[in-house]
Amino acid sequence: MQLTVAEVIALPVIRAGDPEVLSKHRFDEPIRWVHVSDVPDLSALVQGGELVLTTGAALRDSPQTYLRRMADAGVIGVVVEVGATPLPAGLGDIAAECELALVALRRQVRFVEVTEAVHRMIVADQYERVEFDRRVHQTFTELSLKRLSTAGIVEAAAGILDEPVVLEDLTHRALAVSLRGRSADLLRDWERRSRLRATAEQWAVTAVGPRSEQWGRLIVPVPSPDPDRTQMVLERAAVALALNRMIERDRTGMHHQAQSGLIDDVLRGRIADEREAAARAHALGLRSAAHYTPVVVRVRRPLSAADPVAAQRQNVLLVDTVLHTVNASGHTGLCALRRDGEVGGVLALGVTRPAEEALAALGTALRAEIARVDGTAGAVLAVGPAVDGVVDAVTGLGEASHIAEVALALQDSAKAQDSPRPFYRAADVRLRGLVSLLRDDPRVQTFAETELRALLAGDPAHIDLLREYLKLAGNKAAVASRLHISRPVLYKRLAAVRAALGVDLDDGESMTSLHVALMVLDAQGRNGIDIPKV
Structure with a gap:
């Protein structure tokens, strides 16, 4: 965790200087570095986020200008050694107006000891963060390689943070939960709280999935003591979850490929x-x-x-x-x-x-x-x-x-x-x-047209009669009964059909050809067949 101004002021080396807090603005903000200087303008020497240690010469000459320049340069606070010369009155109000922390040391301290102590802690914190990042990266990389379950990845994230972690889908249903000893009440009324209170309750939230295909959110549903670290862990866990989901989909695809490969190997004789x-x-x-x-x-x-x-x-x-x-x-x-x-x-x-x-x-x-x-x-x-x-x-x-x-x-x-x-x-x-499959073939259509041309241009009743005759395999008695007509009438109509077609209706090959032609006609779903022009 990064050092704040308040934590620096609480160090023994500063406490030895009998510090007096004149302005508490930005006391809880982390500092990037400690800088020692007595020059009136530090704009070219600092980058922002510094705590400045000074003996106060420039501050005494022009308090308003000095503190304003400090604020404009991005400095967080000033620690001034008072010594024998008192500070100008109202200095705390000016610092507060410039939104700067201001602390006066009544006793002399060695600034080198202050910088060594602070910088040692800053470097140690940075090293610890690097080591933490490495450990988190290694943990989730190993989890991805082991293809740990979704619940396992959520549990790992909660273990690293020692905080409860919830994975929810886009409808705010909790898919996986690790409470880390917290009460189950943490999940009470989850959907409504997740929709309305994630920001108000200072939850850490990270989307899961590529930007255009997000499918869930990882949430630490309690305020975090180190938001940056929490966010980093959630982001790494989100990557592992997205990768796990992709692997599972690929595994399904690979399973299909393996089945297809086996069938192909058999068909090709391998x-x-x-x-x-x-x-x-x-x-x-x-x-x-x-x-x-x-x-x-x-x-x-x-x-x-x-x-x-x-x-x-x-x-x-x-x-x-x-x-x-x-x-x-x-x-x-x-x-x-x-x-x-x-x-x-x-x-x-x-x-x-x-x-x-x-x-x-x-x-x-x-x-x-x-x-x-x-x-x-x-x-x-x-x-x-x-x-x-x-x-x-x-x-x-x-x-x-x-x-x-x-x-x-x-x-x-x-x-x-x-x-x-x-x-x-x-x-x-x-x-x-088979006829239905080939019905759109021009050669099949031409065959059907050639076989039935005379009937298609004549009385449609002849088509119906021929269909029943062929369906009953030429059994004239059965045809007469089916059509509710007498045999003499049937013989007369069959003679007209025979004359129109010019074929013997009792010949087996003729019956087969005519039956196939009628099947083509039926497959077309219309009473006639258009012959393609060639």
């Missing part, structure tokens, strides 16, 4: 041994299980999102959301970003419910959570066949990815949007899903 793959997977958090399920989560994003940085942030958030939802649902998994908007994973499903029920609940939870966090409306969960090993499960991500892509395209049709499935397997997408 790891083919099941024992090695399983050992690495289990070390990364995948629970050992009898079966592993390859899954792919795919979301629909607008093509206009051209900002690569924003896209990367969205993808990282998507991986986080998928992993969090998987874990929250009672499963474990490895996840990796396979491409923009697509996360592939290997799951070890929980054993508390049947697999189909567990996947249905997971798919529903994923769709809701992705919509809430990512703001993406369309999301599908595609599931590949469950297998016995981790390597086979990773290999199955290719099939699951195809299912996800087809399922997402299939969801674009009006019928699929009415009741989206919680998850999709290969059996759920089949030919109609």
